[in-house]
Amino acid sequence: QSVLTQPPSLSGAPGQRVTLSCSGSRTNIGAGFDVHWYQQIPGTTPKLLIYGNYNRPSGVPDRFSGFKSGMSASLVITGLQAEDEADYFCQSYDNSLSGGVFGGGTKLTVL
């Protein structure tokens, strides 16, 4: 059972906007720790998508946006494309566990 909670699956049609949620608690996101997001296309290594809640590494399209508020964070994908079909993981730090924590991941299906 993951410390951060993500819905296991989500789907959207090409061109749509989808929002992936990541819920934490007072010992991680709610304590002020920042949230990072990774994309994992099946059979490949996870790739950094968003760091520090909303920052995009070089090469990540601006269709991907991150937000954080209170004890939760979200990843918004606009103009959904077939190549966005992947698993998405949020990650932060938990001060009661003294270590990094991940969400269980959301499997995004592009219809």
Add this chain to the structure above:
Amino acid sequence: DEELVESGGGSVQPGGSLKLSCEAAGFSLMNYWMTWVRQAPGKGLEWVASIDDDAIEKYYADSVRGRFTVSKDNHKKSVSLHINNLRVDDTAVYYCVRPLHYYGTGSFYTDYYDLWGQGIQVRVSS
């Protein structure tokens, strides 16, 4: 180019031991913390252990503390994870990753992982 390459995985029986290695290319380990993250079959990601740039401070997840030991040889450009008393639930792909510290608006930082190895399979079964 910066790269991490893991080696040393395999299949072992419960109670056995393994050593995972990670070779770093294109950057100096002296300047970076390093971390191991694992992913059980069909499951999410789990932070396992981290070691600081000087290879002095080490941190472990509760699930592995006392059984796993992380080490780093900055001159040999390698990071290792010694795994003892393996359990079936240690079965996973283990990733060597490079964490970067992100300082947000607070006085503390969180790590994010900007460079990942290709992953190495560890399978524990009788």
